[in-house]
Amino acid sequence: MTFQKFSMTAQLPSHVFVFLEIFSREGGIQSYVKDILNAYSALPVRGDVFLLRDGAEVENPLEPCPTLTFHYFKSASAMLGRAKLAIALLVHLLKHRPKRVFCGHILLAPLVQTLCKPLGIPYTVLTYGKEVWEPLSPTKQAALQNAEQIWTISRYSRDRACASNHLDPHRFEFLFCAVDGTVFAPQTKSPQLIETYGLSESKVLMTVARLWSGDPYKGVDVTIRALPAIAQSVPNVKYLVIGRGDDQPRLAQLAEALGVGDRVVFAGFVATEDLPQHYCLADAYVMPSQEGFGIVYLEAMACGVPVLSGDADGSADPLQDGELGWRVPHRDPAAVAVACIEMLRSQDQRCEGAWLRQRCLKLFDKAAIAQTLRELLNY
Known part of the structure; x- marks a missing residue:
């Protein structure tokens, strides 16, 4: 089964996604990321998703998926989990040379920059809101400034991030949040x-x-x-x-x-x-x-x-x-x-x-x- 999956997807363009967590907690960011991955899974591409704080035991509604592979690095020690993710990500980048890496949180951006830049692999940072509204540390600012693209969810978030962290607004792209109209729909008051x-x-x-x-x-x-x-x-x-x-x-x-x-x-x-x-x-x-x-x-x-x-x-x-x-x-x-x-x-x-x-x-x-x-x- 593993070989069949590989043979069907090996020739597709590949990307890597790196997130803090998606499935171990609920929230607006987590919902947004699930929507992105759902949409991605329908494209003629394949992706590997690296998750720092999610463990393999979490309920993942996106599995099984023929074009997405999930890698979990939850650990009792936050430092150990981060080290495991960094090593696994480096090995993956060296072996597979993905077309692009998508960094799902500013906290992970310095690591993604450190691994991607020497290998010549472009990376995109996804931003949401207040995590980039105030001046960031020099290493995080550099990771944003060196990203090929920055995706964000609103004009306001773009403008706040640019003003606080010396970013070029022309390098931002918008990927707005979405709603499932089949779930959220009018109904009689209960x-x-x-x-x-x-x-x-x-x-x-x-x-x-x-x-x-x-x-x-x-x-x-x-x-x-x-x-x-x-x-x-x-x-x-x-x-x-x-x-x-x-x-x-x-x-x-x-x-x-x-x-x-x-x-x-x-x-x-x-x-x-x-x-x-x-x-x-x-x-x-x-x-x-x-x-x-x-x-x-x-x-x-x-x-x-x-x-x-x-x-x-x-x-x-x-x-x-x-x-x-x-x-x-x-x-x-x-x-x-x-x-x-x-x-x-x-x-x-x-x-x-x-x-x-x-x-x-x-x-x-x-x-x-x-x-x-x-x-x-x-x-």
């Missing part, structure tokens, strides 16, 4: 979930976000501060917060202090497969945040739910500079309140679920990311 969360007869605002004290930029606190003003115009408003983290006690205390504790529902963790029916509980998705892109906006729009974002971040791309949603200053509760009232009471086209879904999927469905990848790889 009576069971309405009862579980106490949302009967309510106008529902919703956010899906990590609630970590060290990462408060999602804007849940700003939305809570906006609730008293929203409630004056929309008396039956409630705010459903999906996500978990150590910042939840502070957020709950803030809601109580503002007199809206009964309006804020903390749902905790919700599995990915259960998110679509949760989005469909919402009358508006609200996240006045600072995002590199914001896959959650795509998920909400694909479900026909109007969206609100910050006005100075990567959400400009999924929201198409305001064509598909409301964009407000991300730390301004008054602006959030005004926009939320409009969303809950307006006849604005951006609240028309069928139109919103159609526009979203035309730009950001799985076929769109596959087409962009083909163009970037000249296939």
Whole structure:
């Protein structure tokens, strides 16, 4: 079987992907990478995927795949795992001379540069958001500057990275995030979930976000501060917060202090497969945040739910500079309140679920990311 697989794919152009992790945790980056590899697997190429923190025991929905081979380097010692990956990657590069190496995180970029440059193998660095928004160490800056290309997910991420790390914007290419419209789609509000969360007869605002004290930029606190003003115009408003983290006690205390504790529902963790029916509980998705892109906006729009974002971040791309949603200053509760009232009471086209879904999927469905990848790889 191994020989048959090799014989079918050995003559195809080859690439190498190097990531921190894909399958051992859930998150926007991990979802994005899976979409890229899914699209890649349909091309007339073959790839080897090196994973530093994933072990062979993880559930990998992409295996088996005739054109992708996965190499796992999870170790009890982070240093040992990194050494094993470096040695295996060097041996692979020397033996197979791939057409290109794709580095999936800035933390791995110095290693990829060290191995690729002496061998004359071009490499591309994939960037996402805030990991490249601030000045990096000289070695990481050099790894970006020496990359043949840098792929990123939004204009904002490109501009922040360039300003902070002396990069040429013309060497960036865009590979936007995507949404699966067959999974995220409008559906009838679940009576069971309405009862579980106490949302009967309510106008529902919703956010899906990590609630970590060290990462408060999602804007849940700003939305809570906006609730008293929203409630004056929309008396039956409630705010459903999906996500978990150590910042939840502070957020709950803030809601109580503002007199809206009964309006804020903390749902905790919700599995990915259960998110679509949760989005469909919402009358508006609200996240006045600072995002590199914001896959959650795509998920909400694909479900026909109007969206609100910050006005100075990567959400400009999924929201198409305001064509598909409301964009407000991300730390301004008054602006959030005004926009939320409009969303809950307006006849604005951006609240028309069928139109919103159609526009979203035309730009950001799985076929769109596959087409962009083909163009970037000249296939």
